[in-house]
Amino acid sequence: MIHVENLTRYYDDFCAVNGIHLDIQKGEILGLLGPNGAGKTTTLRMLTGYLQPTAGQIRVQDLAIGPDTLEIKKRIGYLPESAPLYHDMIVYDYLNYVADIRELKNAQKLSRIHELAQLCGLSSVMHKTIGELSKGFKQRVGLAHALMNDPEILVLDEPTSGLDPNQIVEIREIIRKIGREKTIILSTHILSEAEATCDRIAIIHQGKIVADGSTLSIKQAAGRERSIYITLEGADFDAVRPQLETLAGAVGIEKLAPSGAGLLDIKISVSSDADIRRDIYRIIRQADWQLLEFRQESQTLEHIFRELTLEN
């Protein structure tokens, strides 16, 4: 559906995006992750035809950015970061204006605006000026703006930045609802959000893609260790340690700060192929310690993200 090849963008001497390749399938929700200044917004701005690429190609279906930019703009709905809209306009007037520019017919217009007001939860603020809305509502107006002509492709730049936890959940729900039929590209630096909403993740660092794939495949590629956390009562670390060290898969055993009085918290690092949970449980049962907590965690996305983006 979208094919990006060798996309590069310079701001004067500064290279913001450096030779990105991306293929986005129809119906996919792609999350662009990266630290601030990694080139996410620049990439999205080029995808939506706002910025000219310095080099490289973007194809949307059978159209290319450059000669067919106008046609591509008609197929893409875009919500820029922090939804910069006309502050002096009333929400309804603004949506009406967008509908006009998007060439909606008069008969459709009213029902479409009504529909979007329902979907984005705007019904109660239709008569207010955009400038007096809270950030969450502004973001929703921006979302309604992006969805106006029911576009096949939706591009969202940090759709949840600066929102409170309730609003984040609401916006995510809207995105997931829309995402069933549409191709969505969203950028974020909140990792849990990417994990929760996206089918696929691309991590950008210094203008290059350093990882690309589903959350699972990125985690597997990063591979290495999983960790097992256990909390015991009535046990002594010096007694526990030698027992656990006998296990083949346990690479490292570490005492953590106790989570309560008389408790012992241990982190066991495990090499990825071995499953030693049964063995650990057997040891604990034989020793007559009280087991209060037992969980396994694979490499978190945070961890992978930091490793990929912290170099130099």
Next chain:
Amino acid sequence: MSPVIHIFKREFSAYMVSPVAYIVISVFLIITGWFFFTPFFLQNQASLRNFFSLLPLVFSFVVPAITMRLLSEEFSVGSYETLLTLPVTFTDVVLGKFLAATGFTAVMLAPTLLYPLTVAVLGSLDWGPVLGGYIGALLLGAAFSAIGLLASSLTRNQIVAFIVGTGICFSLCLIDKMLFFLPRSLLGFFEYLGADFHFQNIAKGILDTRDILYFISVGFFGLYGANLAMQEKC
């Protein structure tokens, strides 16, 4: 071409709901009213020459004040990005905004139609120069709007846009009054550049294609420049 109409409508109604617009209109009417009627009864002539002779100078302050926000505000708020990712071209944006500013200038000019009506009651008014004057005023307003739009496209700061716009418009008004500094060979050229010179020709009631062409070329220059400045931003 239909985006032009929608952008025009939005910009024009943005003018009509903003208090700044009414302040500008009031200031314009107070200044022109005062300078027109003060000498009017002393001269004892039923003509609007005073009003029209002053108009280019007043316009060179007032029109850039109208146009300063057109693009600068969009740049600073960031709504420029939302606007340009809608299916519109640079030309659509420039034309829509230009038409809105010109339309607003016409609205601002409308109450001054009371002046010729008043004068016509007091004495016998020659309507030819008045008609010419208003046609000229619209052309002048359009040309200055284009210059103001160009100034607004250069910066995200509205004050800077206003000062740059005023500077250009003011120079265009005064250039034909500075001719005595110049060698004879350049006289014709610089006289042709003067907005006041062309405007006064039309205000005499003479509609010459050279004068009309002048305003059209200034307008085109401004709009084309604004278009280039916007393309430079992406």
